[in-house]
Amino acid sequence: MFGSRAFRAAVWILLVFLIILVGSEISFIFTPLVLVARALFWPIILAGLLYYWFCPVVDWLTSRKLSRTVAILFVYVLVATLLGLLATSLIPLLREQLASLIGNAPLLAESLRVRLLALEEHEWIARLFAYGEVTLEDLVEEVTAVVNDALLSIGRQITPLIELTTSVVTTLLLIPFLLFYMLLDGHRLPDALVSWLPRRHRNEAKSVLYGMDKALSTYIQGQALVSLSVGVLALIGYMLIGLDYPLILSIITTVTNVVPFVGPIIGTLPALVVGIIHSPGMAWRALLVMIVVQQLEGLLISPRIMGRRFASHPVIIILVILAAGKLAGVLGILLAIPAYAVLRVVLSHSYMLVRLFREPVKPS
Numbered sequence: 001m002f003g004s005r006a007f008r009a010a011v012w013i014l015l016v017f018l019i020i021l022v023g024s025e026i027s028f029i030f031t032p033l034v035l036v037a038r039a040l041f042w043p044i045i046l047a048g049l050l051y052y053w054f055c056p057v058v059d060w061l062t063s064r065k066l067s068r069t070v071a072i073l074f075v076y077v078l079v080a081t082l083l084g085l086l087a088t089s090l091i092p093l094l095r096e097q098l099a100s101l102i103g104n105a106p107l108l109a110e111s112l113r114v115r116l117l118a119l120e121e122h123e124w125i126a127r128l129f130a131y132g133e134v135t136l137e138d139l140v141e142e143v144t145a146v147v148n149d150a151l152l153s154i155g156r157q158i159t160p161l162i163e164l165t166t167s168v169v170t171t172l173l174l175i176p177f178l179l180f181y182m183l184l185d186g187h188r189l190p191d192a193l194v195s196w197l198p199r200r201h202r203n204e205a206k207s208v209l210y211g212m213d214k215a216l217s218t219y220i221q222g223q224a225l226v227s228l229s230v231g232v233l234a235l236i237g238y239m240l241i242g243l244d245y246p247l248i249l250s251i252i253t254t255v256t257n258v259v260p261f262v263g264p265i266i267g268t269l270p271a272l273v274v275g276i277i278h279s280p281g282m283a284w285r286a287l288l289v290m291i292v293v294q295q296l297e298g299l300l301i302s303p304r305i306m307g308r309r310f311a312s313h314p315v316i317i318i319l320v321i322l323a324a325g326k327l328a329g330v331l332g333i334l335l336a337i338p339a340y341a342v343l344r345v346v347l348s349h350s351y352m353l354v355r356l357f358r359e360p361v362k363p364s
Contacts, residue, residue, distance in 0.1 A: 094251075109144050112277050234249070237293060
């Protein structure tokens with residue numbers, strides 16, 4: 001009885017509840033730890049993402065007889081140079097487009113309202129609303145209000161960003177520091193972890209840890225390349241058709257592309273709205289651009305970069321997105337699928353590791 005799996009599971013469940021109960025009674029001890037964890041959470045996450053992006057470059061440089069420290073410093077100088085070039089070229093353009101978008105928000109919303117009301121001239125649109133309780137005017141007013149609020153919220157969010165300057169600066173200072181030591185000693189982590197395990201399982205455990213690292217590296221690097229490729233293609237397409245605010249719209253497309261299924265739709269909506277404000281023909285051209293980009297992404301880019309290593313059932317993806325949106329809003333939606341993919345890899349490999357260590361030792 002005491003050695004059964006059910007008994008051990010019950011003991012673990014009771015132990016977890018006991019820890020939670022004790023923690024709730026002495027919360028004053030854990031409060032500082034929670035504050036420290038919150039302060040370090042995003043720097044560690046971002047440094048981890050950058051580690052998987054830059055580690056192949058550092059490994060390649062070290063294979064060319066450079067010391068690891070020199071290779072890391074070279075990568076830092078290269079990244080700083082690229083960021084400087086971006087700051088002098090793209091940042092002014094982005095600032096100009098943002099200022100224009102915020103300043104013209106009321107005019108853009110009114111233009112959208114006029115364009116949508118003009119749809120009533122089409123017979124099939126008029127027939128669609130003829131027998132309904134909601135008129136086209138009511139629907140247009142709702143849509144216009146939502147778009148106007150979305151445009152104005154960009155301006156309202158600038159003030160909170162300014163107020164968060166201290167925490168942002170702290171995060172930006174911590175990330176290079178953490179990233180440096182991750183790049184310097186990260187390749188030694190599997191050896192350090194398995195050194196605490198029984199000698200008979202070290203080789204197998206190291207193999208599982210390397211497999212976990214490879215899977216995470218494949219996903220993080222691949223997803224970054226796919227999203228960046230989609231964003232660049234969208235930028236080129238928007239510029240070719242003459243769509244307003246192409247840089248802002250392509251950045252939105254890049255960010256939302258990390259969300260499967262609904263991400264491309266979310267990324268297309270702002271382009272459609274801007275296109276409708278310009279003219280119906282521009283809206284159709286913007287839609288055509290995104291259809292072409294998504295077809296290229298689905299047929300060429302993703303299969304070559306990602307393969308089908310992380311394919312999941314659409315229902316699971318949608319449930320994960322809905323749960324993350326409920327818990328953490330827009331940020332949760334954006335991070336849900338990357339977090340799910342990483343967690344799935346970690347859990348699957350951890351399960352293999354647990355099974356490995358529970359195997360009885362074979363007598364020699």
